Amino acid sequence: MDNRGRRHWIAPSILSLLLLAAIIWGYNQYYVKSKYEVALENQYQRLFYDVKKHVENVQVGLSKALVASSKERNILLFSQIMSDANFAQDKLGQLPISHAEVANTEKFLTQAADYCYYLIQKHLEGEDITPEQREALTNLQNNSAAFNEELDRLHQAMADSSFMYGVASNMGFGGRRNQEDGLGSQLQASLLNLEAGVSETPELIYDGPFADQMLNRKPVGLPQNKVSMEEAQQAAIEFFGEDRVQDVEAFELGENINEARIPAYTFNLFPNNQQRELAVYMGVAQQGGKVLWMSNPRPISNAQISVEEAEQYAIEYLKEKGFENMVSNYYLQYDGGVLFNFVNTENDITIYPDLVKVKVALDTGEIVGFDASAYYLNHQDREFDTPEISVEEAASTLREGFEVDSIRLALIPKGKREVLCYEFKGMYEDSQFIVYVNVLNGKEEEILQLIHNENGTLTF
Amino acid sequence: MKKFIARTLILALVFLFIIQCYEPGKVVETANRYTSYLAPRTLYWGSTGEEVRIAQDKLRRWGYYDGAVDGVFGARTYRAVRRFQERNGLSVDGIIGPATARALGMPSAYAAQAGSSQGVNRSADEYLLARCVHGEARGEPYVGKVAVAAVVLNRVRHPSFPNTIAGVIYQPLAFTAVADGQINLTPDKDSIRAARDALNGWDPTYGCLYYWNPATATSKWIWSRKVMLKIGKHWFGL
Numbered sequence: 001m002d003n004r005g006r007r008h009w010i011a012p013s014i015l016s017l018l019l020l021a022a023i024i025w026g027y028n029q030y031y032v033k034s035k036y037e038v039a040l041e042n043q044y045q046r047l048f049y050d051v052k053k054h055v056e057n058v059q060v061g062l063s064k065a066l067v068a069s070s071k072e073r074n075i076l077l078f079s080q081i082m083s084d085a086n087f088a089q090d091k092l093g094q095l096p097i098s099h100a101e102v103a104n105t106e107k108f109l110t111q112a113a114d115y116c117y118y119l120i121q122k123h124l125e126g127e128d129i130t131p132e133q134r135e136a137l138t139n140l141q142n143n144s145a146a147f148n149e150e151l152d153r154l155h156q157a158m159a160d161s162s163f164m165y166g167v168a169s170n171m172g173f174g175g176r177r178n179q180e181d182g183l184g185s186q187l188q189a190s191l192l193n194l195e196a197g198v199s200e201t202p203e204l205i206y207d208g209p210f211a212d213q214m215l216n217r218k219p220v221g222l223p224q225n226k227v228s229m230e231e232a233q234q235a236a237i238e239f240f241g242e243d244r245v246q247d248v249e250a251f252e253l254g255e256n257i258n259e260a261r262i263p264a265y266t267f268n269l270f271p272n273n274q275q276r277e278l279a280v281y282m283g284v285a286q287q288g289g290k291v292l293w294m295s296n297p298r299p300i301s302n303a304q305i306s307v308e309e310a311e312q313y314a315i316e317y318l319k320e321k322g323f324e325n326m327v328s329n330y331y332l333q334y335d336g337g338v339l340f341n342f343v344n345t346e347n348d349i350t351i352y353p354d355l356v357k358v359k360v361a362l363d364t365g366e367i368v369g370f371d372a373s374a375y376y377l378n379h380q381d382r383e384f385d386t387p388e389i390s391v392e393e394a395a396s397t398l399r400e401g402f403e404v405d406s407i408r409l410a411l412i413p414k415g416k417r418e419v420l421c422y423e424f425k426g427m428y429e430d431s432q433f434i435v436y437v438n439v440l441n442g443k444e445e446e447i448l449q450l451i452h453n454e455n456g457t458l459t460f
Numbered sequence: 461m462k463k464f465i466a467r468t469l470i471l472a473l474v475f476l477f478i479i480q481c482y483e484p485g486k487v488v489e490t491a492n493r494y495t496s497y498l499a500p501r502t503l504y505w506g507s508t509g510e511e512v513r514i515a516q517d518k519l520r521r522w523g524y525y526d527g528a529v530d531g532v533f534g535a536r537t538y539r540a541v542r543r544f545q546e547r548n549g550l551s552v553d554g555i556i557g558p559a560t561a562r563a564l565g566m567p568s569a570y571a572a573q574a575g576s577s578q579g580v581n582r583s584a585d586e587y588l589l590a591r592c593v594h595g596e597a598r599g600e601p602y603v604g605k606v607a608v609a610a611v612v613l614n615r616v617r618h619p620s621f622p623n624t625i626a627g628v629i630y631q632p633l634a635f636t637a638v639a640d641g642q643i644n645l646t647p648d649k650d651s652i653r654a655a656r657d658a659l660n661g662w663d664p665t666y667g668c669l670y671y672w673n674p675a676t677a678t679s680k681w682i683w684s685r686k687v688m689l690k691i692g693k694h695w696f697g698l
Binding site for chain 2: 013014017086089090093094095096097098099100104106107110111114210215251253254255256257259260261262263264266277279281283293295297302332333334336339357369371373374451453455458
């Protein structure tokens, strides 16, 4: 063979080798991809079967609770239902279904768990289930039965379909498979069937963190009169200091702003000596034109003042803005500033729901953050209970070995209610805790753990 | 000819070998990235405290750092950490994760953290939220970042959503930045500050649960929400 003949072979053989390499590489990719797909599919299948099992348990548990006649049995049943409903809710939220389809079902499960927790508390207080609560339980039972039936129908139908069909097109991996066949979309359809049923049942009336009444709470601490955008803008400028504002810009509002938790106008205030990107933000309530919150995101240089000095600045600021009798509780130091939690006091009672937060920059002592939304949400004229048990009696209920450092009267939020308590702050073993004991019946209402570090205190 | 075939075969084999090695290597790398995120106390821009002080002291002694040992992770500390990582063959990200901490000789900092608070703190929540904010609202004004973080926290408190921060952020189909992996970018200073402000109670959205960018939103459903206000490029709603 001569040289020329050989050269004819070089290009094709290199190309075919490259092709071979590409095929091997491609196959490798395909192999890895299908491995991932199977792993993910298995995970989804597991979640689906778990959801089904948990919903079944919820349904059976509720039926038993309707039969059970003793409080002890009910408490056990409710705690099981609570954990099963929570698990079902958690796992349903991990399935690849869009939120729109799953929202009401998740809400139903969360509230079922929350409602059971509420009933456990009622039972522990010695109360029986009222006819209304029984009816609510029956409704919950019916809804979970309907959910269970849908899940069962789905299980029968799923035979050889998989979640990944739906996911592939849903997540935009390219929809080469038919989306209709996907278990995910079948589940979505079932959930839509269910939504109709769930939304027809009356809302649960109870006191818990996830109750509708908590979500739809309206501020009680704001005046009734409505202010216009111009008045609110003037209030914002005055709040920040008329001579310091160069320009104001209002945020665009949507048509439903009246349905927000606290309907408000929001402004950008451009201070005199700052760059335009570093505006100060402020929210002003439509009711009464009160400033709800303020945030000044300017960069903060090295600390020049101490936390104690900063606290003085914060107290003066609050006085100037019309908040009297506020005491600072805990502080948290971060990003060059220090955040103080101020709460209201009346008749020597610390009122925790009336909370105002103030953030002070440690370089100049300027107030760079203010948040009174909690205050306006909760503040009202209150009638306080007169303690029926003495401090000594309350202290005697504490665990042995709990060393009390300080005692005071405090009003704490408990769901929708506010409870007057003795506040015992102290150490147990090596950790610091606050224990709240009800002044009427000596019940332990709440325990908080305090975590200190050099930046301040967090409560858990 | 035989020589030629042998040579190309060897070439092809080397080529294939490289391809085969490539894939697993990448998986290991991402795994490392995740463990560094999940480490008990990762120090990054904006971190403060005793561990930062220890790190600054070490970096200063070795000549990487010329600022004050003040326990605040700022721009100078960031650059010092990057220089240190560069010289020591670590991945250069300006974050003191487990690998960098070990190279600095400060693994004891992890044990010390566990003692007093028994590992209870808020930094994991803070960092996850900051990553979500960074992925979702990088180009937004500061208040827009706080608003996105506040929406996540409002969802945690709402019955229709998962009840933990991670549950809400990683809910399938909820956030585009999670689906396309942008959440794994290292958050900048503003995102971390915004996450902290939101965790401390600031809510510029007055309780909103959704937000969308009118220019890119594809879902018809999202337009049926109750519209509250516009912050930066996003509309916020309930």
